[in-house]
Amino acid sequence: MDRRQFLKTTGLTVAASAAGTFAAPQILRAAEPIRIGLMAPLSGVVAAGGREIVEGFNMYWEERGKKAAGRAVEVIVEDDAGNPDTALQKARRLVEQAKVDFLFGNLLANTGLAVASYVKGNGVPYFIPVIAADDLTQRNRIKNVIRVAGYTASQMPRPLADWALKQGYKRIATISQDYTFGHEQCAGFAQVFTEGGGQIVAQLWNPLNTADFSPYIGQLGDLKIDAVFAMELGADASRFMKQYSDFGLKGRIPLLGAQNFTDQSVIRTLGEECDGIISSAHFAEGSDNPETQKFVKAYSAKYGKMPSLYGFSHYSGAMWVDQVIEQLKGDISNRDVFIDAVLKSQLTNSPLGRPVRFDDYGNPIYDVYIRKVVKNKDGKYWNVPIETYPAVSQFWTYKPEDYLKNPPFSRDNQGIKK
Amino acid sequence: MSSTVSAIQRSALGFVLVLVIFGTLPLVVSSYQMSIANEILIFALLAMSIDVLAGYAGRTSLGHGALFGISTYVVIYWTSVYGGSAWVGCLLGVVVATLVAAIFAAFAVRVSGVYFLLLTLALGMIVWGVCLRWTSITGGENGIRGVGRPDLIASPTAFYYATLAVVLLMTFLIWRFVRSPFGLTLRGIRDSESRMRSLGYGTSAHMFVAFTVTGFFAGVAGALYALFNNFVSPSTVQLSQSVEGLLMAIIGGIGTLFGSFIGAAAIIMLENFVSAYTARWQMVLGVMFIVTMIFAPQGILGTLRMLLIRKR
Structure with a gap:
């Protein structure tokens, strides 16, 4: 390549790439990935x-x-x-x-x-x-x-408390993992249940990763209650259900659970001990809604x-x-x-x-299912809706302005009506 | 005499190296890498506070992570819940950490060896338990959010240099502390407590002061961490924090002070850069510890020093 030829090609390349750079923004915008x-x-x-x-x-x-x-x-x-x-x-x-x-x-x-x-x-x-x-x-x-x-956290258990009142339950004890997520879920339940005339007889708090629930289950057995509300997730949930059934309380005192309690991540490894437990959530993998079933099939596949x-x-x-x-x-x-x-x-x-939108405070409003754990035709346990509460917001039936004047839920503030 | 001179020279070299390396970093690295360097500086100070006890007084503490975290809690609480100024908050954080260290020290001077380890472990666990359970003050598991740094050090670069200045100043103070007659007495206690006592030294009083002073340094690191992280939760005071500080001191080299910078850099960089490639980064960390313990039991800096001395 002689010098003239070199200058020519280099000049052309430089000019082309410069033009490319200037023209780029338009093209780049479309090509640049969303990260x-x-x-x-x-x-x-x-x-x-x-x-x-x-x-x-x-x-x-x-x-x-x-x-x-x-x-x-x-x-x-x-x-x-x-x-x-x-x-x-x-x-x-x-x-x-x-x-x-x-x-x-x-x-x-x-x-x-x-x-x-x-x-x-x-x-x-x-x-x-x-x-x-x-x-x-x-x-x-x-x-x-x-x-x-x-x-x-407190949004989902409220319809369950209302449902429990309709079943005629008067006395309920709660057991929950002792941390904020547990405190808030329990409080949502306790508030609605006591305001509707029910009584929270006892509240038990177990530390995360409780290996042995027998002391708690022993207490629950002696309380003369109509039902137990349990908020546990992960391995604690499986252990609790297993021991609840081993101690013979299953079938004697109905067991209600927060949404994570009977989540697939828990019950897919369990047998009969999870059968019939009632919980509430916006999603139920056992719903007969075609959209839900399409998703469940695709995910399972x-x-x-x-x-x-x-x-x-x-x-x-x-x-x-x-x-x-x-x-x-x-x-x-x-x-x-x-x-x-x-x-x-x-x-x-x-x-x-069904469509979902936000409330004015940035939290979605859902139709919340009351769900029951039953066996499907493949012999696997899943959550099936038995009742629906339409348009449940994080404020339940309260006015947001009034609700927000109350202090946030904690272990000591469970919103229980005295 | 010549060995003293070379020791001073060596330490001066350490200061210059830290100043040059960390001082020029912001010119060449991205803002994220600068935040990693910032974290390294803070944790190096925590590791050094542990190193004073472990390397110079022969007491391995598992409670300094808690002292560090107490200071972090106080700063965040003071600024975000109480609404006070961050400067006063930092001062308070350091004071509270020092006071708690004095309480720890009152217990800890009575024991040595593995009992010291267990006692400081238990004291640290108490702090963690309090932070987890005292929900109305500490926010429990959820922790407390901070309100951000004061304007003067709001930009990452300004805060980085402020951290560097504070850490260098503290390093100098620690260096003076361990080289003082007091520090020599500590070394004497490490080698034989009974002999020091029979020579008329109040060993308990010395240990009490040493523990409290290291608590002060851990508190300074904790206050910096509050400004850096702008968030605190029980994971900041938990046992793994103390263990991590101790491991940094060990990897760098116990009793070397500047080794803490190397140890902190090694562990934090491993956590951040290796984890980008594999979820099994903790295994890499484990292998690194084992290799260090077998081939360089005195830590990286300790081994380098040994090699240099042998060469002469």
């Missing part, structure tokens, strides 16, 4: 639930060909180890290093609250389908922390097990945000516009089979 940071506990005590979060989330994007409004979607998964300090570190990495457009996920309330306090400072949208801490959509709201396809609440919530959460991205034609560069659009949007075509 999503998903955090879930993949190690530690709640790792099983964490994996289902990732499964549900990925399943949605795979069905959509990993695209939203024509833009490629890139999901970056990080392990928060169920520890708030680790969760914070990972959130920082996702936002500052991986430059994600928004964050998703986390399972334990304390990890979610840690990340929430971080994004409060920098405005990165953060979606929390599982973090249920009441005050994130009540007294300590953060605009860019949004509960897509999520719920508050892909992962060889029925979906849990964790998998369902993240599938639906991804769907909700995707629908908003479509509506904005892929342009989510303006965070305020994006967040406002999410808050005004409705989730349609979800596995619930």
